[in-house]
Amino acid sequence: MSGTVLVGLGVSGLACAIELQQNQHAFVAFEKESGAGGLARSERMDGFIFDYGPHILLNTPKILEPLNLELTQCLCESTIFLNTEQVLSVPAPLQHYLHRLPITQRLQVLVDIAQRNLTPPASTSSHFQQHLLSQAGKTLFDLFFQGYEAKRLRYALTEIDASMPNRIQSPALAQLFGVNISHKQVACGGHDTRFKYPSVGGIDTLPQAMASTLPSAQLHFQHSLIEIDLQAKQVSFANQRQEFFQHLVLSLPLPEIILRLKNPPKAILEAAQQLIYSSLYILNLGIAHPATQSWAIARIPKRDVDFYRVSIPTHYSKVNAPDGFSCLTIEVAHHEQRYPLTETEVRQRIYAGLKHLNILQSSTEVATEWLYNVRYAHIIYGHKTRAALELIFAYLKQHGVYSCGKYGEWRDMLMPHSMQSGIDTAQRILAASKYLAPTVKLYSFNINMM
Numbered sequence: 013m014s015g016t017v018l019v020g021l022g023v024s025g026l027a028c029a030i031e032l033q034q035n036q037h038a039f040v041a042f043e044k045e046s047g048a049g050g051l052a053r054s055e056r057m058d059g060f061i062f063d064y065g066p067h068i069l070l071n072t073p074k075i076l077e078p079l080n081l082e083l084t085q086c087l088c089e090s091t092i093f094l095n096t097e098q099v100l101s102v103p104a105p106l107q108h109y110l111h112r113l114p115i116t117q118r119l120q121v122l123v124d125i126a127q128r129n130l131t132p133p134a135s136t137s138s139h140f141q142q143h144l145l146s147q148a149g150k151t152l153f154d155l156f157f158q159g160y161e162a163k164r165l166r167y168a169l170t171e172i173d174a175s176m177p178n179r180i181q182s183p184a185l186a187q188l189f190g191v192n193i194s195h196k197q198v199a200c201g202g203h204d205t206r207f208k209y210p211s212v213g214g215i216d217t218l219p220q221a222m223a224s225t226l227p228s229a230q231l232h233f234q235h236s237l238i239e240i241d242l243q244a245k246q247v248s249f250a251n252q253r254q255e256f257f258q259h260l261v262l263s264l265p266l267p268e269i270i271l272r273l274k275n276p277p278k279a280i281l282e283a284a285q286q287l288i289y290s291s292l293y294i295l296n297l298g299i300a301h302p303a304t305q306s307w308a309i310a311r312i313p314k315r316d317v318d319f320y321r322v323s324i325p326t327h328y329s330k331v332n333a334p335d336g337f338s339c340l341t342i343e344v345a346h347h348e349q350r351y352p353l354t355e356t357e358v359r360q361r362i363y364a365g366l367k368h369l370n371i372l373q374s375s376t377e378v379a380t381e382w383l384y385n386v387r388y389a390h391i392i393y394g395h396k397t398r399a400a401l402e403l404i405f406a407y408l409k410q411h412g413v414y415s416c417g418k419y420g421e422w423r424d425m426l427m428p429h430s431m432q433s434g435i436d437t438a439q440r441i442l443a444a445s446k447y448l449a450p451t452v453k454l455y456s457f458n459i460n461m462m
């Protein structure tokens with residue numbers, strides 16, 4: 013019997029395994045794909061390197077430090093194609109670059125700030141739309157948040173809970189006049205303009221380096237989890253392998269975990285209905301000429317275009333395309349019921365939108381194209397999601413199951429947070445094992461006496 017079993021070797025599962033390994037705690041890990049990395053993987057095609065969704069490192073987690081990774085410090089422009097009559101490009105986050113808005117919009121923001129300062133703060137917002145309006149004000153809501161969040165989440169903003177985790181800052185008076193903005197910020201702009209990216213290879217360089225520190229005999233790829241029997245404390249894989257566990261760490265998406273439970277209680281199945289999300293089609297294009305745009309990441313709240321974000325990965329690393337070529341990554345959110353889209357529809361809409369925004373011209377030669385779907389991409393908190401999560405986590409914990417990472421914890425997380433979630437999970441297992449340690453010691457003492 014293995015004490016600790018890990019399923020899922022994305023960056024959170026890898027971080028958990030590294031922490032257990034460093035504390036000499038035995039584990040065995042399983043992953044359905046042929047390699048580690050999960051969403052932080054990359055595909056190589058016709059000389060291009062395409063990541064599974066644009067991935068950059070906004071800060072370098074401690075766990076990566078001993079790996080001596082070659083990371084380039086990137087300084088790139090970001091932009092927003094605002095919801096205005098003429099295409100107006102302002103860096104993200106908009107709140108920091110209000111001085112770039114036309115005078116009419118700046119005056120409207122000024123009125124919003126004055127109103128906010130004069131009105132006593134409402135105790136709580138009842139839904140996400142109200143929260144966005146109270147944080148950002150009506151002008152920025154109309155210009156950016158309404159269009160962008162509606163396209164990213166594909167869910168009525170009034171149906172989303174006001175407590176949904178977000179990183180929205182309120183506009184400040186000084187930002188209307190460009191005060192407190194450094195020269196570097198003016199030139200580039202955006203919270204995601206200073207970041208790190210592997211100097212050689214795609215984002216998969218990170219998980220590959222993490223996996224290389226682990227004993228390969230303990231990592232089992234092409235093992236797809238199909239059933240979790242909490243009574244027998246046993247997991248089963250599609251290839252017939254079965255494994256008993258004392259502690260089970262799962263980093264696959266929470267709805268998929270619940271689907272695999274053997275005879276789950278009705279209350280848990282009902283709670284799983286509250287795990288709301290939007291999916292993503294990600295189209296990667298290899299373009300037969302260098303990028304003509306100066307920005308690396310563009311956000312698009314405009315309603316006449318279906319995608320919400322376009323990235324140019326060759327601006328973070330030239331290695332991502334052959335010499336003289338460039339890449340584009342376009343993200344379109346959808347949902348099986350609420351916003352169904354076929355692959356043909358999504359391709360047509362993306363090309364029409366790119367031409368409409370002048371990002372692609374009719375003469376542009378697309379050398380390579382790769383479209384894929386991420387089913388669980390953006391996590392959404394409905395009004396009952398928090399209560400549902402409490403119930404699910406209490407049930408899993410009671411049976412020695414730890415769910416970790418962005419989709420296991422069902423919480424918006426960047427890679428560093430997902431890694432930390434894996435480390436924290438390992439620490440919980442180590443603490444729980446210490447508590448059991450006297451029994452184990454006593455047992456070995458008895459054996460020695462026999």
Ligand SMILES: Cc1cc2nc3c(=O)[nH]c(=O)nc-3n(C[C@H](O)[C@H](O)[C@H](O)COP(=O)(O)OP(=O)(O)OC[C@H]3O[C@@H](n4cnc5c(N)ncnc54)[C@H](O)[C@@H]3O)c2cc1C
Pocket residue numbers: 019020021022023024025042043044045048049050051052064065066067068069070235236237238263264265268292386388389390416417418419420425426427428430
């Ligand atoms: C489009 C997009 C862009 C992003 N951009 C950034 C960014 O720029 N910067 C940043 O820091 N973060 C970014 N993130 C967030 C980042 O991807 C996540 O925080 C992180 O990769 C999550 O890692 P994880 O290990 O928790 O989950 P995952 O990467 O989802 O890993 C889960 C693992 O479980 C495996 N698995 C699933 N089902 C089974 C099964 N049945 N049996 C066995 N194994 C299974 C999967 O194959 C996978 O390897 C982005 C996310 C998305 C969706």
